[in-house]
Amino acid sequence: MRPAQAIHNWQMDQKADPNMPEQKPQYVSAFRALSRYVRPHIVSFSLVFLFTIIAILSDLLQPYLMKIAIDDNLLAGRNDYQGLLLICAAYFALSASSFLFTYLQNNLLQRIGQSIVGLIRKQLFSHILRLSMRYFDRMSSGSLITHISSDTEALNQFFNQVLLSLFRDGLTLILIIAMMFHLDSQLALYCLVLLPVISLIAIGFRSFMRTTYQLARTRLSRMVAFVAENLSGMNLVQAFHQQREQEKQFNERNGLYFQANVREIRTNILFGRTFDVLSNLSIAFVTWVGGNAVLGDHLAFGVLYAFITYIRQFFQPINTITQQWNTLQSATVAISRIWTVFESEPDVKDPKKAAEDWNEQDVRGRIEFDHISFAYEPDVPIIRNLQLTIAPGEMIGVVGTTGAGKSSLISLLCRFYDVQEGAIRIDGFDVRHIPQASLHRMVGLVQQDPYLYSGSIIDNVRLFDESISREEVIAACEFVGASTVIQKLIGGYDTKLSERGSGLSSGERQLISFARIIVFKPKVLILDEASANLDSQTEQLIQSALHAVSRNRTTIVIAHRLSTIQQADRILVMSKGQIVEEGTHSQLVEAGGHYQELYENSK
């Protein structure tokens, strides 16, 4: 196995969902699904087929031409050199066309394969992106990435290798057999007996080889994982003075991998050599049977020569085709996995017909939660019969323990999920009757962990939307107080960021997500614990950004720290999916309830 592949596998293993069930390949349904994509290329496929035949003809006709040369020109004693030259010319023409058509066939097949794989990749990505949040909760993002990159790559290999080999080697095999029958059907029949024997041995060996290969692969990824982990934790290993112990453990893994490799070498050589011995055995066999026939004048010598050459060519395609078996299997599994994704429908769908008088521009931001109930799983209610009305421009603070339903409330308002009972209305419109894109533009959300894309700061603020000008972005950054931080960076506003290692502190990243809000101008703003995890100085910066952003907007702030929400127009205390207390900070402290207890506790 290629080592780069090993590292890749290790990375994939880390992402992959360990609970993903092993799938059995289901050939029929998988290829029926694929056929929809193949159909538009049917003409190209026929061309590939034609090209392949022309391409392999020259290789296959060579022994036949030699046979003619030997029997008709050399052995016949006619000393017909012109005839021989004619054969040479024919052969040259054949090989030149073979050269051309091999090239064309390869390119055309790749072109088809790449178009299909590319199309599936795009459709798959677009489909996944439009599935609802419930789907993303259920699937680990690792397994989704596996679908997009590994599974489609397996599909690509199917076109690159399996199909190519089926075309080329399959046709070669068939034509060789045809040739042999044409030359001498009796001798050909004898040779045909070999076919099942060779195939059986090849298939048997393959499955044996696969187990040794997999053993080596598992041990290799175990070793890679161990080394990768120790490299990242080397400061600990050294601080605890455990170099010797870790080295011992490494040597164990290294040794196991070595043993697996030796086993693999042995199997490989054994397999290769067995095949060679078989090939030699059949040559000896043909020489024996054919030689006797030639002696009895049943057979021309040239035919025997051609047979011997054909028998030698016989083994290569069989070997290659059996090699494709594993690729075919993994491609089939990949196809079924991809189609399972295609079959999943979003839980949350756009209304068939949007509310008629809905107009994004006129929204004032009045929010109603009308006796809503919601649960992720049937038996575990998260929100029970909650009733709440928020006036336009009002600032609401929400507190409560983990699991009280604060974040679920927000997810429902954004319609990541649908309520099971009741309704959520914005300016009197049920969210289920508003087109999702429109709803999402109108309700802005800032979360605890700001998410950054790989790209410049400008693009991160405007989310790659070129219709938003650079000046607008810079103004937004100035508005939230991010500009001083950004100007300190070497690249300024064009500094490339990435999700990992962006060089920004979490507070600075949060400022960027505030700037997004300014740029996209939502009518309703939600902050979901947006200032947790920050050190004290940064939090103050965020606080003032919050003031800037919440002006003239309906704002809902979920907070960990009471200080964040003390100035809210109204504070809600949630517990077990219900609102248990409601009022301003001073009202609630006076009331002496749950809030007052929290307040005292935190002093």
Added chain:
Amino acid sequence: MKSTKLIKSFFLTTWPIYSLSLFLHFVSNWINVNFPKVLGRFTDQLQLGSLTHDKVVSFSLLLLAIGIGHVLFNGGAMYLVMYVGRKFEFHVRGQLFHHFTQMSERFYSSNGVGRLLSYFMNDVTAVRESISMGFNATANATMLLAAAVAMMITSGIPLYLIGASVFPLLLIPFIVVYLGPIIRKRSLAVQESLGRMTELAEEQFGGVRVTKKFAAEDVMEQRFNASVDEIRRNQLLLVKVSSFFQALIPYLGTIALITALAFGGYLAIHGRITLGNFVALTLYVRLLMNPLQQIGNVVNSIQRSRASLERLNGLLTQRSEIIESDYAREVNLSTAVLRIRNLTFAYNPTSQPVLQNVQLTLKPGSTLGIIGRTGSGKTTLMKLLLRMYDPPESSILFGNTDIRDMTLESLRSQIAYVPQDGFLFSTTIRENIAFHNRSAKLCTVKTAAKQAQIYDNIVDLPSRFDTRLGERGLTLSGGQRQRTSLARGLIKNAPLLILDDSVSAVDTVTEKEIIRTIRKERAGKTTIIIAHRISAIKHADVILVLDEGAIVQKGTHEELLRAPGLYAELHAIQEEGQQHATGTGYS
């Protein structure tokens, strides 16, 4: 040349095996080239009419014997070399890992894990391939070529005929050498564009909430589609060269065959060579095609592996900057006073100092608290105490001994270090906690877990202390990881304990409990606590306030509160910020 060092020592020990393999290759090919000759003789006898049924049988058996003999010797020769190749890989990886364990943090901060892993995997494999597969292919091809030419000459095929027929084949290696790197470069481009697409998908699915929330699906889709199109473009570029290559090699083969047919046929017709020789010649040409193609591959792989070998040797000759001095001695940290004198430290001579003129004396048995913003130099100070980096001479002393004159074992085995990130290994929880001594008794592990307030979480896990973590195992939350890492430090019961912001992800209630336990367990032993929150260090005997690498304030909690300054400021902000709404924030 330096870069041959690794290889040289390897060949010095394995040359008998290589010689044996070379010998076997020779025998195998010598047998192999008899095949066309025998078939040629068969043809001649047939033409002369001297063939009998008995002779047919013996010819068949002879061909079989040649086939099997060739296969056996060839298999043996290949096995030997591949085996030693893997042995080489095994040894070099062992050497590399050992080397990794010796290198200091400076090395790790300038080489990322990915890069080191690529040395470890790709470079080692590249070298192994050229010394095993490369050797096999070269030995096989040269032996075959030599034996075939010798055989053709001895059987009376004229030299000029051989030359004319074999010449097109000799072009094959050159073409491989020329096209090989191009193919490789383009296939790397395909890999890279695939990687970019994966990264993009990863990013999109990670940030799907943001994408959905801003209704940016269409824009994101365009970005993704561009990466898909790039793969397609690169793949088609690759197939253009690779299919040209794939078509060209057999084409040269057929050119050689046509030459043999035209020229050899002419000579055969005019009786200058026998028909048998003519048949043999065509068979030789076929025989030589594959090995010559392999030679080209070998040249390419040797070129690649030479660069790999240089990288590996370069890596192995790098020395750690942290070296035990010849007269290094042991110091008992439980009685030695820690003294830091005029410590100024920069990671690079050219860069800004991270620590400036730090002065400190810490009596054994006392507790030191350190507070300061991110980047104020707290962690750097701890790394110097562990000698992850070398401090300037005589700036850090334990008793009267410079830290640089202590044995590393004595220093590090007496310090328990609990880092902020709570890094755990993919092994059982028990082994993680008992990291300093894997054979520690379960009851001591349990005690440490209880002290770090992680015991209750662990006994809820499926296999309790034997639960495997990470890498297809269980993952713990940030707070749980920190507490497990804390247990790993506490179990060591070391004379000096360093907590480097080790309870930052733990909620306030648990934090209080942990600090109480530490005060009890660490009575009479030295403890250094770094924290963001004042609550974690206010009990310390001395508190340092660090700002931009310098100690700006020093004193007890009460003293510092009374004095105006950063500490009092932080306290004011945090008292407000401390008003946590919940007690269950992270657990």
